[in-house]
Amino acid sequence: MEMTGAEIFVxxxxxxxxxILFGYPxxxxxxxxxxxYQQKDVSHVLVRHEQGAVHAAEGYAKSTGRVGVALVTxxxxxxxxxxxxxxxxxxxxxMVVFTGQVPTSLIGNDxxxxxxxxxxxxxxxxxxFLVKDVADLAATIKKAFYIASTGRPGPVVVDLPKDVTAxxxxxxxxxxxxxxxxxxxxxxxxxxxxxxxxxIIKAERPIIYAGGGVILGKAADELTRFAKTLGYPVTxxxxxxxxxxxxxxxFLGMLGMHGTYEANMAMHHADVxxxxxxxxxxxxxxxxxxxxxxAKIVHMDVDPASISKTVKVDVPIVGEVKEILxxxxxxxxxxxxxxxxxxxxxxxxQIEEWRALECLxxxxxxxxxxxxxxxxxxxxLTGGDAYVTSDVGQHQMWTAQYYKFDKPNxxxxxxxxxxxxxxxxxxxxxxxxxxxxxxxxxxxxxSIQMCIQELSTCLQYGLPLKVVLLNNRYxxxxxxWQEFFYQGRYAMSYMDALPDFVKLAEAYGHIGMRIxxxxxxxxxxxxxxxxxxxxxxxxxITDERENVYPMIPAGAGQNEMILI
Amino acid sequence: xxxxISILMENESGALSRVAGxxxxxxxxxxxxxxxxxxxPTLSRMTLVTxxxxxxxxxxxxxxxxxxxxxKLMELEEAPAVERELMLIKLRADGEARxxxxxxxxxxxxxxxxxxxxxxxxxxxxxxxxLDAFVEAVGESRILExxxxxxxxxxxxxxVLRA
Ligand SMILES: Cc1ncc(C[n+]2csc(CCOP(=O)(O)OP(=O)(O)O)c2C)c(N)n1
Numbered sequence: 001m002e003m004t005g006a007e008i009f010v011x012x013x014x015x016x017x018x019x020i021l022f023g024y025p026x027x028x029x030x031x032x033x034x035x036x037y038q039q040k041d042v043s044h045v046l047v048r049h050e051q052g053a054v055h056a057a058e059g060y061a062k063s064t065g066r067v068g069v070a071l072v073t074x075x076x077x078x079x080x081x082x083x084x085x086x087x088x089x090x091x092x093x094x095m096v097v098f099t100g101q102v103p104t105s106l107i108g109n110d111x112x113x114x115x116x117x118x119x120x121x122x123x124x125x126x127x128x129f130l131v132k133d134v135a136d137l138a139a140t141i142k143k144a145f146y147i148a149s150t151g152r153p154g155p156v157v158v159d160l161p162k163d164v165t166a167x168x169x170x171x172x173x174x175x176x177x178x179x180x181x182x183x184x185x186x187x188x189x190x191x192x193x194x195x196x197x198x199x200i201i202k203a204e205r206p207i208i209y210a211g212g213g214v215i216l217g218k219a220a221d222e223l224t225r226f227a228k229t230l231g232y233p234v235t236x237x238x239x240x241x242x243x244x245x246x247x248x249x250x251f252l253g254m255l256g257m258h259g260t261y262e263a264n265m266a267m268h269h270a271d272v273x274x275x276x277x278x279x280x281x282x283x284x285x286x287x288x289x290x291x292x293x294x295a296k297i298v299h300m301d302v303d304p305a306s307i308s309k310t311v312k313v314d315v316p317i318v319g320e321v322k323e324i325l326x327x328x329x330x331x332x333x334x335x336x337x338x339x340x341x342x343x344x345x346x347x348x349x350q351i352e353e354w355r356a357l358e359c360l361x362x363x364x365x366x367x368x369x370x371x372x373x374x375x376x377x378x379x380x381l382t383g384g385d386a387y388v389t390s391d392v393g394q395h396q397m398w399t400a401q402y403y404k405f406d407k408p409n410x411x412x413x414x415x416x417x418x419x420x421x422x423x424x425x426x427x428x429x430x431x432x433x434x435x436x437x438x439x440x441x442x443x444x445x446x447s448i449q450m451c452i453q454e455l456s457t458c459l460q461y462g463l464p465l466k467v468v469l470l471n472n473r474y475x476x477x478x479x480x481w482q483e484f485f486y487q488g489r490y491a492m493s494y495m496d497a498l499p500d501f502v503k504l505a506e507a508y509g510h511i512g513m514r515i516x517x518x519x520x521x522x523x524x525x526x527x528x529x530x531x532x533x534x535x536x537x538x539x540x541i542t543d544e545r546e547n548v549y550p551m552i553p554a555g556a557g558q559n560e561m562i563l564i
Numbered sequence: 565x566x567x568x569i570s571i572l573m574e575n576e577s578g579a580l581s582r583v584a585g586x587x588x589x590x591x592x593x594x595x596x597x598x599x600x601x602x603x604x605p606t607l608s609r610m611t612l613v614t615x616x617x618x619x620x621x622x623x624x625x626x627x628x629x630x631x632x633x634x635x636k637l638m639e640l641e642e643a644p645a646v647e648r649e650l651m652l653i654k655l656r657a658d659g660e661a662r663x664x665x666x667x668x669x670x671x672x673x674x675x676x677x678x679x680x681x682x683x684x685x686x687x688x689x690x691x692x693x694x695l696d697a698f699v700e701a702v703g704e705s706r707i708l709e710x711x712x713x714x715x716x717x718x719x720x721x722x723x724v725l726r727a
Contacts, residue, residue: 122582123589127632130578147632180727181574181635305626308619 005134005165006035009098012141014041015173018069020060020432021045022053026073027113028100031165045432045461048453050077052425054084055451058093059429062412063387065218067094067149068429074100074162075113079120083419085155086124090416091239092216094153096144103163104132117159126154132161134169146177151184152303153216184302188319188327196274196298196315197331203272204343205294205350206232209255209284212239212415213277213301219322220244220408223276226325229332230339233351235263237278238400239415246404247384252351253360256284257552258397261359264550264558266351267292275299275313277321279306281416290557300324359550359563360401368543369518371395371470374525375402378440378468381525386438387430389413391423391447394476397548399442421450424467428454431463438529440466445495446475455508458535466528467537469501472544480547505537514539566595567621568640568647568717570725571610571628575601579633583610586631592616592624596649596692596714607635607727611716613692635727644720650687651695652677654709655702657684665702672698683708691715 003011009032013021022045025033036044047053050072057068068088072081078099088095102111118130127147129140137160144156200206214223220243227234227250234244235255244251253260255267267273273295278284285291288310299306299313300321307316317324362372375398378386388403389412390396396413405411412430414422427441448469458465478493502512511534515524521540528536549564573579580599587594595613602609616624621639628634640647657665658681669676669686672694678685688698692715699710719725 118578119581122578122585179632182632303630305623305630309623312619 001171002168003171004031004035005137005160005167005169006031008134008137008169008171009141009160009165010035010039010042011171012138012173013069016067016141016145018042018067021069021071022047022056022060022429023071024050024053024073024077026077026100028074028102028162029071029160029165031162032071032100032160044071045428045457047425047457049451050080051083051421052428052451052454052457054081054095054097055087055422055425056429056432057095057097058084058088058422059389059412059426060433061093061095061429062091062426063409063430064433065094065216065409067096067145069096069098071098072100073113074102074117075115078115078117082120082124085121085157087414087417087419087422088155089124089126091212091414092153093155094149095155096148097155097157099157099159101130101159101161104161105163107161117157121157124155125157128157128159130159130161131164134164134167137164137169138171138173142174143177143179147179147182151182152306185304185318186320186323188300188317188324190327192315192317193324193327193331196300196317197328197335199272199296199298199315200230200274200328201332201337201339203232204340205269205271205347206230206274207266207270207272208232208234208274208276209237209267209278210234210240210243210276211237211278213321214240214243215408217277217302217321218408219277219320219325222322222325222329226329229329231344232274232339233266233348235259235267237281237284237415238413240278241400241411242405242408245406247406252355254400255558256281257286258401258548258550260401261357261550261561261563262351262354264552264561265354268557268559269350270295273297275301276325277301280309280311282310285311286552286558287555292558357563359561361564366518366543369515369521369540371398371472371540371542371546372402373518374468374470374521374540374542375399375442377521377525379403381522381529382438382440386410386440387412387434389423389426389430389439389441391443392418392420392477393444393447394472394480394546394548395442395444395470398470420447423447424451424454424465427465428457428461428463431465432461438466440468442468442470444476445469445471445473445498445501452504455505455510455535459509462533463535464532465535467535469537469539470542471498471501471539472542472546473498474544477548483547484553501537501539505535510535510537512537512539514541516541565615565617567614567616568645568715569612569614569625569628569637570640570717571612571637572602572635572725572727573608573610574633574635575606575608576633579608580610582631582633583612583628586627587614590623590627592620596712598714598716604727611714613715636725638719638725640717640719643723645717646720647691647715647717648689649692649695649715650689650713651698652685652687652711653699653707654683654685655706656682656708657706658682661706665706668698668701674698
């Protein structure tokens with residue numbers, strides 16, 4: 001059947017099962033908007049800034065595991081999308097971003113609103129395509145979704161010149177994709193799995209170190225069964241939280257720079273580290289020279305390039321972690337072998353001693369609102385079952401530490417790029433994907449101002465988000481580093497001239513609350529959570545001097561944490 | 565250590581910049597790079613010469629394989645292979661040096677492509693080492709211009725790189 005490129009575009013989205021698209025119109029994509037206007041299958045969310053569109057698509061993807069989709073115009077539309085694309089790349093978010101482009105005849109002429117979107121995004125995408133002929137459009141979109149969602153997921157950019165969206169061409173959506181150069185490994189190598197098993201089962205001081213790959217690979221159930229069967233301790237990375245139940249006694253908390261003492265000490269003293277879908281990021285390892293000095297390391301990951309990149313491992317297994325864990329469970333069952341019970345008992349005894357230090361304790365008698373307290377109460381009052389997004393800074397770390405995520409895809413934050421401004425637009429995407437769930441955005445007064453304009457989008461689409469602003473009047477994470485490492489010279493970290501956030505929320509048509517005393521925290525949270533048809537913006541005036549503990553300072557090993 | 569990587573990649577605009585971009589973004593070094601379409605017009609063959617220890621080479625190979633446009637690659641020195649580079653060199657060849665330049669060219673099995681009464685333009689092929697040796701032998705002061713293709717390579721015997 002013949003149709004225009006713009007109509008083909010819409011049909012392709014429908015074929016891919018895309019129900020929602022986040023975007024912002026402009027000259028180069030007008031044909032597409034015209035085609036979107038004339039149909040009902042794919043709904044479009046109009047954001048207030050293209051960065052918001054891409055982050056919202058990420059929020060949608062991170063909370064569902066499905067591909068998020070964004071559409072922006074050429075030139076400034078595309079450049080505004082860049083931060084979101086980079087954010088998705090660093091966190092391996094399955095996403096397809098469509099950028100408008102000037103007509104093919106004008107490409108290279110410095111035409112109005114022309115940028116080399118393919119060139120600009122090349123280092124921050126899994127792949128990108130420029131469609132030069134309408135005849136290639138459907139097949140290219142098919143490839144884009146396939147690449148974005150398979151193997152190690154990631155963002156794919158498809159650049160669409162205006163004339164291609166106007167031209168008429170045949171529509172035939174390919175049933176499958178074959179790319180001779182792209183064949184992600186699914187099953188792990190049986191020999192490697194056997195080697196890993198032998199090491200794992202004989203471990204005396206084992207630890208399971210699980211990352212975002214468990215969430216992306218939809219392997220939380222398998223991981224939990226694996227860990228439960230063995231009785232081994234589990235730690236999660238920032239991106240892996242929820243991959244193993246946070247309230248389980250086998251869970252040691254997050255590891256890394258602001259991880260728990262018990263998690264980091266267990267890593268340091270372990271004899272076998274079982275890394276599952278984690279990438280030995282520098283915020284996890286601290287000084288790599290001092291990382292896990294006594295351990296043999298098993299590493300399962302779908303991306304071979306993540307293996308032995310920063311830390312040399314002993315048993316690499318390339319494949320989907322879900323499949324590998326299943327195979328390990330079969331071996332565990334069929335071999336009838338059991339872990340070394342007495343060694344394990346001693347190991348747990350040691351771990352409980354570390355845990356008894358209560359590294360996450362804080363002053364509960366303070367007159368001031370402690371940010372940790374707000375998160376703890378939030379956890380209690382939502383039954384630990386909300387979808388929680390955060391921005392970047394101290395509030396992000398406190399949320400990771402004190403909100404015990406029991407399920408995957410509930411914790412949505414920017415780990416790799418550490419992008420301030422993501423929290424609110426992430427939450428929009430999450431709420432769109434889960435209209436009946438409680439969605440909370442924990443933020444700081446610095447971060448929220450980077451995408452504050454999206455409060456307007458929230459009103460337009462009636463998104464009943466709950467914004468928890470931990471307002472410490474400082475770019476807190478920056479202030480903390482200046483306190484620790486720059487003798488308290490607080491250069492540009494005090495946020496002067498803050499707006500009245502209550503009035504600001506009201507100006508955007510939402511409900512604003514200001515909470516100044518610890519005894520008012522519960523009441524405010526309860527009231528806000530009970531309003532399931534309104535966005536409530538809670539401005540918690542918190543202790544400006546609070547720091548995130550514990551901490552591994554730069555250059556130190558995991559056993560050299562600063563405790564409170 | 566010096567390594568030669570042969571890469572078969574999609575003959576598409578942008579493929580070359582993905583490889584070049586990967587090397588600059590990750591701080592890998594490129595000593596030379598040579599690329600042209602193969603007998604199959606959908607494929608290009610690239611030969612890339614780089615330096616790095618074992619860990620860096622492992623990452624380079626993995627990162628290259630991750631690029632969607634890279635179909636296949638091999639590290640040439642893992643098995644016996646032939647390496648060749650082409651050089652065109654323009655030399656001042658006047659007075660008594662004229663005979664000397666000719667003699668050197670013969671020793672290195674060069675071909676004189678173009679002659680004026682002051683200049684020889686010579687074609688040479690061989691390993692990059694051999695070309696270096698020729699450049700050294702004629703001496704800086706005689707050289708007017710050098711064009712080198714960068715190394716290319718192919719495995720000996722049965723071993724082939726194909727899609
Ligand atoms: C876009 C961007 N710019 C700068 C930074 C550097 N940075 C990291 S945390 C932080 C402070 C965040 O302040 P706020 O949002 O108020 O949160 P708090 O740390 O006070 O909880 C800054 C500036 C960043 N991560 N992202």
